[in-house]
Amino acid sequence: MIEIRHVGHAFGERVVLRDLSLDLTERRIAVVGGNGSGKSTFARLLNGLLLPTQGTVRVDGLDTRRDGKAVRRKVGFVFQNPDNQIVLPVVAEDLAFGLRNLGLRRDEIARRTDEALRRYDLFDLRDHPAHLLSGGQKQLLAIAGVLAMAPDVIVFDEPTTLLDLRNKRRIAQAIDGLAQRAVVVSHDLAFLEHFDRVLVFEDGRVVIDDRPSVALPAYVAMMS
């Protein structure tokens, strides 16, 4: 469970999140909101990439401020632009990057790398330069790289924004198929319809917190 208590965040003078208190327990949680509403900052607080300027974020009792490393093992993160997330030049090497950081044995790294590559049809591209992959393949590689580290929860920050329709569907299917819990920041409302819970952000606050059937139409009305 992720517990958020009286969390606020500011970049210098600019306040982006105001006094949030939430418990995140559902299997699929969507985060929506306009540009600058604070949703990406919220996502980054969940695995300690950002530390709140006020309040606490706890993951299974671990405080992101004190136990950052342990929290990041439990909560994986997939960024909007896979180009910024793929850090090594070759597909299989990049996938293994996180596993090496976990200090796993070589044979275990190889086993998990192959498994994750096969899952997303990237196995034949294992020795391929990462920059030559298509946008969809890059995002799948980014997801595979996080998934191979076996986190309990994966946070996605607008994972389909830069993709064409076919790749959007492919990534949505990949996220649907995850055994892990997922928190997904997205503007793709159709993809969020069968989620368990939707948080609507506006001006650094959660203004709607409900089932998609209630929250999404209310959000659309709010934005129009």
Place this chain on the structure above:
Amino acid sequence: MTPYVPGESPVHRCPPGAKILALIATGTALFALPRLDMAVVLALAALAVTGLLYWIARIPARLVLAQLRPLAWILAVLVLVQLALDGWLAGLLVAARLSALVLLAGLVTLTTRSADLIEALQRGLAWLKPLGVNPAKAGLAIALTLRFIPVLAAIAAEVREAQRARGLESSLVALTVPVVVRMLKMSDDIAAAIDARSYDPDRAGH
């Protein structure tokens, strides 16, 4: 930028550390001989051996040429200057020496996985630890450089295209400012991505 070409040849299987050392040794030897005729013989021999190694590694000819293409103009100018100032032997020496060196360096990256190259560099730099150099960080820096050269090239091309659409292609400021801004923004995201994947420089590289 030369990507890795997978293979099982003896050149591929040679330990990465040995390849780097051989490259350093050859580079030093090529510039160490004081006598012109001996230096020319050595440079031509190095070029021939390099060619042989490419053949053993089964690297396609188009990739060999791709190594030399970016160098072609510089090489042509250098050779012409040497020809004019010191005669044909000096021109030949410059051409053979530079080509051998570039091709040999290209061969190392073509036949070595970057992860293995980085690991070898980390081991090779371990002795610098007491001087405050962190070999794991140095290794990651090299890996990131290899990874992001094509990404930066793509960004530069995108910006150039956007500025051309606005008729600003000849303005250096209009080209460099957006590229630098995007690079800085990107570097923040990359640092976050590395953090998100549990990178710890004190225990990396094991």
